Amino acid sequence: MQLIFEFLSQQWMLAGAWLMLALMLFYHESRKAGPTVGNQELSDMVNREDGVVLDVRDGGEFKNGHITSSLNIPLKDLEKRSVELNRYKDKPVIVVCKFGQTATGATKTLRAEGFEKVFKLRGGITEWSAANLPLVK
Known part of the structure; x- marks a missing residue:
């Protein structure tokens, strides 16, 4: 668990981009339905x-x-x-x-x-x- 937090703190832009992409995909799919x-x-x-x-x-x-x-x-x-x-x-x-x-x-x-x-x-x-x-x- 500590490794995950360490990775996220070092790669916060990458993690943020993935999170934003996931949220946009979820939003898009829910709107299509x-x-x-x-x-x-x-x-x-x-x-x-x-x-x-x-x-x-x-x-x-x-x-x-x-x-x-x-x-x-x-x-x-x-x-x-x-x-x-x-x-x-x-x-x-x-x-x-x-x-x-x-x-x-x-x-x-x-x-x-x-x-x-x-x-x-x-x-x-x-x-x-x-x-x-x-x-x-």
Whole structure:
């Protein structure tokens, strides 16, 4: 541990440059993924703005419980099936996965396809069900 501190004190410019690069990369990647929304925001978008919930989990997980009126397109099929979502391009699309991390890839794919109002559900379906919100089976 002492060697690390010694190195950092001697090479502070190099360490600072690496830290700055890491922070910029993190910031850039998080901005590309798009904003996240909580459970209440998802409900508001669906009810007030005709938002669409896109569940990117596989079919088995979807059948075990999903948010009411959500569409299921597994992440692995999203590029091929994104045409099915074209009618929702002018509406908010909220992407849902199990924990909220897989949705990042889906939001990037949808943004590349021209969707502008793309969000991901913070914490995924796990946080939704932990809040005792309704799931359809």
